[in-house]
Amino acid sequence: MKNIATLLSGGVDSSVVVHLLCEQGFKPDLFYIKIGMDDKEYMGCSAEEDIELAQATARKYGLTLDVIDLQQEYWDSVVKYTIEKVSKGYTPNPDVMCNKLIKFGCFEEKVGYQYDFTATGHYASTHCIDDQTWLGTAKDPLKDQTDFLAQIDKLQVSKLMFPLGNLMKHEVRDIALNAKLPSAKRKDSQGICFLGKINYNDFVKRFLGEKEGPIIELETGKILGKHKGFWFHTIGQRKGIGLAGGPWYVVKKDIQENTIYVSRGFDVETQYGDHFTMNDFHFITANPWKEFPKEGVEIKFKIRHTPEYSPGYLFQKGTQYLLRSKENLQGIAPGQFGVIYDKDAKICIGSGEISF
Numbered sequence: 001m002k003n004i005a006t007l008l009s010g011g012v013d014s015s016v017v018v019h020l021l022c023e024q025g026f027k028p029d030l031f032y033i034k035i036g037m038d039d040k041e042y043m044g045c046s047a048e049e050d051i052e053l054a055q056a057t058a059r060k061y062g063l064t065l066d067v068i069d070l071q072q073e074y075w076d077s078v079v080k081y082t083i084e085k086v087s088k089g090y091t092p093n094p095d096v097m098c099n100k101l102i103k104f105g106c107f108e109e110k111v112g113y114q115y116d117f118t119a120t121g122h123y124a125s126t127h128c129i130d131d132q133t134w135l136g137t138a139k140d141p142l143k144d145q146t147d148f149l150a151q152i153d154k155l156q157v158s159k160l161m162f163p164l165g166n167l168m169k170h171e172v173r174d175i176a177l178n179a180k181l182p183s184a185k186r187k188d189s190q191g192i193c194f195l196g197k198i199n200y201n202d203f204v205k206r207f208l209g210e211k212e213g214p215i216i217e218l219e220t221g222k223i224l225g226k227h228k229g230f231w232f233h234t235i236g237q238r239k240g241i242g243l244a245g246g247p248w249y250v251v252k253k254d255i256q257e258n259t260i261y262v263s264r265g266f267d268v269e270t271q272y273g274d275h276f277t278m279n280d281f282h283f284i285t286a287n288p289w290k291e292f293p294k295e296g297v298e299i300k301f302k303i304r305h306t307p308e309y310s311p312g313y314l315f316q317k318g319t320q321y322l323l324r325s326k327e328n329l330q331g332i333a334p335g336q337f338g339v340i341y342d343k344d345a346k347i348c349i350g351s352g353e354i355s356f
């Protein structure tokens with residue numbers, strides 16, 4: 001019998017994982033990971049509510065729930081990475097790092113290593129091809145979370161179980177309602193591990209403060225207003241720029257000068273690009289392409305958390321990888337991960353940070 005650790009958040013998805021595993025005859029040990037600060041200013045009381053719901057689920061199935069405190073580790077790794085990137089003008093992705101370093105990193109070192117598998121409620125799948133485990137996409141394209149998992153490694157993926165990968169979200173909700181799970185009627189969580197629970201700008205302000213700088217129209221050079229620090233803005237951003245007569249989009253940032261450049265209009269050319277390079281490209285399981293043809297390898301990719309996979313070509317240039325998109329892309333922001341899939345978007349091959 002497989003020995004399974006299950007990461008339980010108190011939300012609907014991971015509770016359904018517990019239900020499905022028990023239905024299959026497993027008796028998983030359940031773990032809630034504490035990653036936020038106890039500081040109420042940051043967290044409100046949602047962690048307490050999460051833990052109560054997780055405990056209720058554990059009781060319902062007669063399983064044990066342990067709370068694993070990884071707050072310090074989270075701040076030392078994920079928060080540090082986030083602030084470092086933001087201060088250099090990049091657009092970080094804390095969720096990607098939380099999965100790699102915390103949920104499947106520190107947790108594995110402290111607890112997970114004692115188990116054969118770790119199960120989570122991520123919408124993703126695993127596939128065994130040629131004796132190796134590969135990360136696969138989820139059946140529900142709206143819920144697929146492989147882009148958040150695209151920095152995990154071969155060892156991590158080989159130990160993971162994603163029991164929801166073959167289900168649509170509405171099926172998961174139905175299972176939760178029919179099984180009368182304590183979390184059945186809970187709303188979906190909104191992305192970013194703990195940052196989703198606080199105001200992102202307040203969080204950034206606490207670390208980097210404010211520093212006024214100009215907002216300039218790219219095409220005319222006209223100063224249109226002021227911003228409070230380039231770190232509050234990201235390429236492609238439309239909301240929260242504070243200018244009248246829009247839509248305005250952030251199209252460029254000058255970090256040295258603390259200047260934000262914007263363009264106006266629904267479909268302005270300066271918003272678009274069709275290629276980017278990635279540093280330190282990370283293959284999850286292996287590099288499936290022994291050689292890169294001159295015309296590139298045909299792939300699908302994502303540069304942000306969207307349901308669509310975009311078509312493009314991947315090229316290798318020394319230690320860097322270059323992606324050329326078949327379609328124009330809006331808001332290519334350095335720091336985001338370019339996540340690469342096979343051409344049918346079935347396997348998530350890996351990811352690399354988009355460089356300036």
Ligand SMILES: Nc1ncnc2c1ncn2[C@@H]1O[C@H](COP(=O)(O)OP(=O)(O)OP(=O)(O)O)[C@@H](O)[C@H]1O
Pocket residue numbers: 006007008009010011012013014015031032033034035103119120121122145188189191193
């Ligand atoms: N604090 C936590 N402790 C333990 N596991 C967690 C925690 N947060 C998330 N997870 C695990 O990671 C998975 C994906 O997390 P995400 O934040 O995307 O939640 P979700 O898709 O809304 O899932 P859920 O409905 O279970 O909260 C969860 O299903 C769960 O298995």
